[in-house]
Amino acid sequence: MFIVLARVDSRTMAARLSDxxxxxxxxxxxxxxxxxxxxxxxxxxxxxxxxxxxxPELLEAGIRVERCFDLRLCHAILRSSVLxxxxxxxxxxxxxxxxxxxxxxTPDRETALFDVEPEQVAVVADPLAEFSLQRAAVAGSAxxxxxxxxxxxxxxxxxxxxxxxxxxxxxxxxxxxxxxEELLGPRPLEGARPQKVQEVLDVVRDRLESPELNPxxxxxxxxxxxxxxxxxxxxRSWELKQLKHPAIAPLLEYKKLARLLSSNGWHWLDTWVVDxxxxxxxxxxxxxxxxWATSGGGALxxxxxxxxxxxxxxxxxxxxxxxxxxxxxxxAALAAxxxxxxxxxxxxxxxxxxxxxxxxxxxxxxxxxxxxMYGATTGESGRLMPRLARAYPRAIALVEExxxxxxxxxxxxxxLGRSSPPGQRFEGWxxxxxxxxxxxxxxxxxxxGRFTRNFVVQGTAAEWALCWMxxxxxxxxxxxxxxxxDAPHLVxxxxxxxxxxxxxxxxxxxxVILTEAAAxxxxxxxxxxxxxxxxTIASVDNYGQAK
DNA sequence: TGGGCTTGCGCC
DNA sequence: AAAGGGCGCAAGCCCA
Numbered sequence: 001m002f003i004v005l006a007r008v009d010s011r012t013m014a015a016r017l018s019d020x021x022x023x024x025x026x027x028x029x030x031x032x033x034x035x036x037x038x039x040x041x042x043x044x045x046x047x048x049x050x051x052x053x054x055x056p057e058l059l060e061a062g063i064r065v066e067r068c069f070d071l072r073l074c075h076a077i078l079r080s081s082v083l084x085x086x087x088x089x090x091x092x093x094x095x096x097x098x099x100x101x102x103x104x105x106t107p108d109r110e111t112a113l114f115d116v117e118p119e120q121v122a123v124v125a126d127p128l129a130e131f132s133l134q135r136a137a138v139a140g141s142a143x144x145x146x147x148x149x150x151x152x153x154x155x156x157x158x159x160x161x162x163x164x165x166x167x168x169x170x171x172x173x174x175x176x177x178x179x180x181e182e183l184l185g186p187r188p189l190e191g192a193r194p195q196k197v198q199e200v201l202d203v204v205r206d207r208l209e210s211p212e213l214n215p216x217x218x219x220x221x222x223x224x225x226x227x228x229x230x231x232x233x234x235x236r237s238w239e240l241k242q243l244k245h246p247a248i249a250p251l252l253e254y255k256k257l258a259r260l261l262s263s264n265g266w267h268w269l270d271t272w273v274v275d276x277x278x279x280x281x282x283x284x285x286x287x288x289x290x291x292w293a294t295s296g297g298g299a300l301x302x303x304x305x306x307x308x309x310x311x312x313x314x315x316x317x318x319x320x321x322x323x324x325x326x327x328x329x330x331x332a333a334l335a336a337x338x339x340x341x342x343x344x345x346x347x348x349x350x351x352x353x354x355x356x357x358x359x360x361x362x363x364x365x366x367x368x369x370x371x372x373m374y375g376a377t378t379g380e381s382g383r384l385m386p387r388l389a390r391a392y393p394r395a396i397a398l399v400e401e402x403x404x405x406x407x408x409x410x411x412x413x414x415x416l417g418r419s420s421p422p423g424q425r426f427e428g429w430x431x432x433x434x435x436x437x438x439x440x441x442x443x444x445x446x447x448x449g450r451f452t453r454n455f456v457v458q459g460t461a462a463e464w465a466l467c468w469m470x471x472x473x474x475x476x477x478x479x480x481x482x483x484x485x486d487a488p489h490l491v492x493x494x495x496x497x498x499x500x501x502x503x504x505x506x507x508x509x510x511x512v513i514l515t516e517a518a519a520x521x522x523x524x525x526x527x528x529x530x531x532x533x534x535x536t537i538a539s540v541d542n543y544g545q546a547k
Numbered sequence: 548t549g550g551g552c553t554t555g556c557g558c559c
Numbered sequence: 560a561a562a563g564g565g566c567g568c569a570a571g572c573c574c575a
Binding site: 214216217220238241242258259263287288289291293294296297298299300301367370371373374376378379380450451453454455458 | 560561562563564565566567568569570571572
């Protein structure tokens with residue numbers, strides 16, 4: 001059964017539909033929490049416009065739901081998927097369901113209210129009509145199974161995102177503060193440089209004989225370097241590393257410390273860690289490829305430096321799992337490349353590639369694979385490509401074809417049916433006024449080809465990760481006889497890695513679940529193809545100990 | 548003063 | 560050591 005929830009004139013309505021889509025009745029709901037609590041034992045699939053708009057208040061009320069359809073996320077998939085391109089949904093003009101999600105909640109919630117345009121509020125979206133269009137689009141698809149699986153996985157991801165934000169990532173302010181003090185010195189007054197940052201900056205200024213230098217200003221820094229006889233074209237660390245000068249080492253040190261201070265210093269701590277939990281705002285489907293994004297807090301860029309402050313509660317563990325070499329394995333599976341699958345069967349895919357004789361070292365295998373998936377043309381990676389193509393023709397042909405398709409302005413599609421945005425067509429080179437125009441057009445075309453090349457791999461890897469997490473979530477419920485945050489639960493997700501916060505006694509059971517869920521994700525995407533997705537699991541007290 | 552852009556760098 | 564894909568964020572810069 002489906003229950004479609006809608007807000008109509010500030011009241012909540014619920015419409016029941018049978019699995020076949022037949023209307024079973026409609027009613028007003030005065031107490032949403034009570035209604036959901038009463039219905040959930042029947043395992044309905046809740047259908048709503050936006051999980052972030054409905055689910056947090058349920059969680060606050062102590063209610064969890066098993067499954068849902070997030071109409072806005074599903075709409076985005078169906079709108080652009082080649083599998084549903086002829087559907088009424090995909091051929092309709094842009095409408096409210098194509099609009100970006102409303103302003104998201106941040107710690108300073110008050111500002112979000114004023115960000116919403118009045119017109120946005122006034123527009124009434126009809127979830128029942130939209131759901132009906134979506135079901136028709138799926139039913140009429142050439143491959144309903146795939147797209148249906150994608151919609152379910154995407155929606156499960158939305159539930160998980162809300163739950164992870166609700167639960168929060170355990171974060172010890174005292175440990176973070178200690179770490180900052182060790183590296184930067186005691187917390188300074190607002191706006192002042194911490195002692196150790198100031199000290200290393202003093203050395204830089206002294207050695208560059210530039211007492212007024214602002215090291216945070218690239219142009220100022222470049223000028224000072226020039227005066228010292230160092231010609232650099234940028235102030236990027238890797239370029240500075242090439243230079244020989246006594247100021248370089250402290251300058252690099254300064255950059256490191258300044259980065260930590262500005263990105264994950266005391267200000268970050270004050271803003272994002274509340275009551276011992278970091279609650280980032282996850283944005284499922286926030287990246288074109290289907291990866292999640294986050295908004296605020298930089299959750300997907302947590303430097304390894306500060307992960308030591310992510311500490312399990314007393315009597316609990318953090319069970320950290322990451323999928324080993326996920327993207328190359330996804331490529332092997334997509335291409336049904338038996339050789340590459342075999343290379344990964346023993347565990348270390350890169351070692352397997354070396355063993356096959358394609359390249360000499362593990363580093364070469366890694367850099368060559370990355371080059372294949374990203375479209376490297378130069379450097380060591382570019383040079384190794386032909387050897388990889390000889391050893392694994394099917395896998396390499398798949399990414400090459402994705403790249404050529406993109407260059408022609410065509411759309412590419414992931415395993416479950418997420419399609420790339422339409423590219424521009426580049427055939428109009430004849431209209432180019434000059435050789436420079438032509439080469440610019442060619443470069444744009446190639447850049448789009450690199451994007452589509454990567455899209456199929458990154459996007460399918462994102463689908464695998466969603467299936468993995470959905471399976472983890474479902475299996476963890478078996479260990480849960482009360483409220484989910486009192487039992488093992490997901491607290492963090494990073495593209496190909498998850499963290500489960502678990503009572504110590506259940507850490508082993510969680511490990512089993514993580515492993516089984518990975519196998520299930522592989523089957524969901526690729527059936528019985530002999531491609532394995534091994535995961536590395538570490539049961540630790542703090543996140544810094546993993547990897 | 549505020550918005551939008553660039554630079555640089557953290558993560559996968 | 561650094562070229563190829565995807566991001567978010569902070570600080571400086573530039574202009575209205």
